[in-house]
Amino acid sequence: MKVASFNVNSLRARLPIVLAWLAEYQPNILCVQETKVQDDDFPIEAFDETEYRYVFKGQKSYNGVAIFSRSEITNVKSGFDDEPKDEARLIKAEINGVNIVNTYIPQGYLPDSQKFAYKLNWFGRLLAFFEKNFKPTDPVLWVGDLNVAPQPIDVYDPVNLLGHVCFHPEVHKALENVVQWGFVDVFRMHCKEAGQYTFWDYRLRNSFQCNLGWRLDHIMATRSLAEKSTDCYIDKQPRLAERPSDHTPIIAEFE
């Protein structure tokens, strides 16, 4: 089983890239974030021509998550139970007995801002979500753009970037609290190398060419599932396409 996560930065703008990527990599499951499309305008026709089924929850302009799957998708639910639900940031489903939780976690703007406090709180709400819906012994995959680079080897300049909203001690603690519930970082389990990134800022000149990146997109698995993972890797091919996203897909393979 092949599972992937990809922040597409607009599904409609990236539609040919996503379709070509699905055709080439043939994952069983693809989770996407930042679809930036409200549900009425989701490009269902394009995906109805593929073998993929899909579920999605979006809103106008911002956020938006979707899951594509070659197998039946059941038990779909978006958002938290309490307010604000953030439906366009969290979608959960069950596929072949595996629970998929696809998240687009708030970026946080600046460390002093309300948005950063909201981000930190979001991890707490997510932990409560896992505690309520699953047991750590269940097969759960938590994937998506988590907007956190967990370790110094996950950012291009750990000294100067320390304190950034995506590389901040409080965010590291918030992430760790959720991971401690029962997750294994599947990419890190298979690759200990520094400089393996999934995001390069558009605003930095030549950030991709110079590999000035961040590892913000993750595939987390509960222990029983992680033990079945055979490989995990980051795909940089879409950056070479006509219209690259600032993120690139991460793929995990399971027995």
Next chain:
DNA sequence: ATGGTCGGCAACCGA
């Protein structure tokens, strides 16, 4: 050199 990127969507906001 007083700049430099995207996408959505129609003036800026978010990343």
